[in-house]
Amino acid sequence: MTVNIGVHDANPSLYHLSRLGLLEQLLEPLGETVAWHQIGGLATARALADGTIDFGGTGSTPPLSAQAAGLDLVYAAVSAPRPGHGALLVRADSDIESLADLKGRTVHLAVGSWQTHFLGESLAAHGLSYGRDITAARSTADSYRRLLDCSVDAWVAQGAELFAARRAGRVRTLVEAGDVIADRSVFFTRRDVADTRAELVGLIVRALQHADDWAAAHLDEAADIAAADQGGTAADWREALATLPWRLEPVSDAFLAEQQEAADILAEAGFLPRPVTVADARHAALDQAATSALATGQEN
Missing domain, CATH: 3.40.190.10 (Periplasmic binding protein-like II)
Structure with missing residues (x-):
């Protein structure tokens, strides 16, 4: 069989x-x-x-x-x-300093994946709703570029893309996934x-x-x-x-x-x-x- x-x-x-x-x-x-x-x-x-x-x-x-x-x-x-698998990133010069600042903003993420759990739980801890307080947009191959050119406000990255973005030095970690979910x-x-x-x-x-x-x-x-x-x-x-x-x-x-x-x-x-x-x-x-x-x- x-x-x-x-x-x-x-x-x-x-x-x-x-x-x-x-x-x-x-x-x-x-x-x-x-x-x-x-x-x-x-x-x-x-x-x-x-x-x-x-x-x-x-x-x-x-x-x-x-x-x-x-x-x-x-x-x-x-x-x-x-704990080191993923993180929510913003531009290094972004005015977003906390999760509360995401209200009304657009976040790129792999909608429906673990990243939805991560973002939903992160927002809920700050009194915000995944469904009502942000615009969740599906991430693409150019999400990093779109973050840098201000087309999106934040991006949930994982794996090699996360480490590549951090190495370039143009992003800042807003929340580590491992600090919120398993x-x-x-x-x-x-x-x-x-x-x-x-x-x-x-x-x-x-x-x-x-x-x-x-x-x-x-x-x-x-x-x-x-x-x-x-x-x-x-x-x-x-x-x-x-x-x-x-x-x-x-x-x-x-x-x-x-x-x-x-x-x-x-x-x-x-x-x-x-x-x-x-x-x-x-x-x-x-x-x-x-x-x-x-x-x-x-x-x-």
Whole structure:
């Protein structure tokens, strides 16, 4: 049987796993194979729901949007917090000194990604609403240039782009993502897969940790691959990759509380069409499978 996995460039664990052959090695003794599907993070939940893929990973916001849309997805595992992964930037000479100054301004970000969670929670802490007090515009390849030419007022940057912008010295950090949210990678599957193939999902989680172990031990090589494939310099990619924890965790009460806080804020702001109960997406068998898989991975 073939397990179908969605992968996209912004999820480093899946990105490396799809290139290393580690999951294929784990599945071969079971007579299983894997097919990789290039699917954007915002399309991952829908691809799971319609059966295109069986497993995927994104940041924190897409599974909340999926729940709000009535898609029956369940969490498989999460990364450890990623405190250096992203930040909200303004021009070095901007008159924006605090989040309160963003009221009425335009912010470029990857709308619908973890960045929506980050910005929504940052604004809420200052009495502002993502849906009412700012204009959230989808970031593009020229977001950095548009920030510098005053076309936008702030920009949520991540990864190599963040380090490249900081190195140039023309931006200022307004808020670090890690000061507001845990900013985890989140991995999930359909409920029917969890109900019938929890052990298979556990193997995928174990393979993801093996891929993370490889990346942590080969940062220069991982940076060269990312720069050649996605653009930017290897030096900026290495700095970005070095900030990541490269460690997966089972779903925990703390993670569910983080997600519930985000869901409540985004529903109140109108980004989510209705409130959701995050705990409905927890699956006991997957919790057990992930805990066992990660413990086994540490022993190997």
